[in-house]
Amino acid sequence: MNEMLCVKDLGISFGSNEVLKSVNFTLYEHEVLGVIGPNGAGKTVMLNILTGILRPTKGTVTYQGKDITGEDVTKRCKSGIGRTFQVPRPFEKMTVFENIMVGGVYGGGMSEKHAKVKAHDVGEVIGLQDKLTWFGGKLGLLDRKRLEIGRALATEPKILLLDEVGGGLTESEVGMIISLVKTVRDQGISVIWIEHIIRTMLEGTDRVLLLAEGVDVTCGPPLDVMNSQAVKDVYMGGEEDR
Secondary structure: OOEEEEEEEEEEEEOOEEEEEEEEEEEEOOOEEEEEOOOOOOHHHHHHHHHOOOOOOEEEEEEOOEEOOOOOHHHHHHHOEEEOOOOOOOOOOOEHHHHHHHHHHHHOOOOHHHHHHHHHHHHHHOOOHHHOOOEHHHOOHHHHHHHHHHHHHOOOOOEEEEEOOOOOOOHHHHHHHHHHHHHHHHOOOEEEEEOOOHHHHHHHOOEEEEEEOOEEEEEEOHHHHHOOHHHHHHHHOOOOOO
8 A cells, every 4th residue: 555644753842841752653545544542642732743733843744755744734735634623613604515615715725616516525425415504503513523524525635634523422423423434535535533432443443553652652453452452551551550
């Protein structure tokens, strides 16, 4: 498989606080890479670096063979890196259709005509085709999560970064999100998915990366990682602690 994103020796400090020390991983074409780790492990900070919101203290981010470590948010988005945020915040007085269009026009840099066509396509993918005329402020949590993904998809990303899109949802709703992520992958979009819900990592990813204390601890098939001693040590403490 071809490499889509390569992260090498990534680190960032805020004053004396070294949040990320040395993170290394590769994301491949048509892959969903899950990312797990305890609170404070630096997962969202890592996404902020990948999207250009934050500049790393050290290390490199290579996208499709090009070093983009110094590129800004706008350039990365237009080149094919889209993301969601933990708390979905739709434009509440705009319709679902208009919300999706915003992603296409302002995130993807496409024409209004193109964005309208894209909004209809995205509405079908995220399961909101029957709610395109609803105002964003009237949506429940699941639909807000879907719309958050939809706005990112409207930018026509090659890589989609998901930040806890399953949080707060019921079991059945989590299943819908897993199905949606698989559909996105099957459309040729590579995904990095941060989540705390074990089911999403076991059923919705191809590999799982464990992040803890600012480093990549282990990475591999979901079941292998979840059953590993490394995960037990990180979440429950090592043998000496028990």
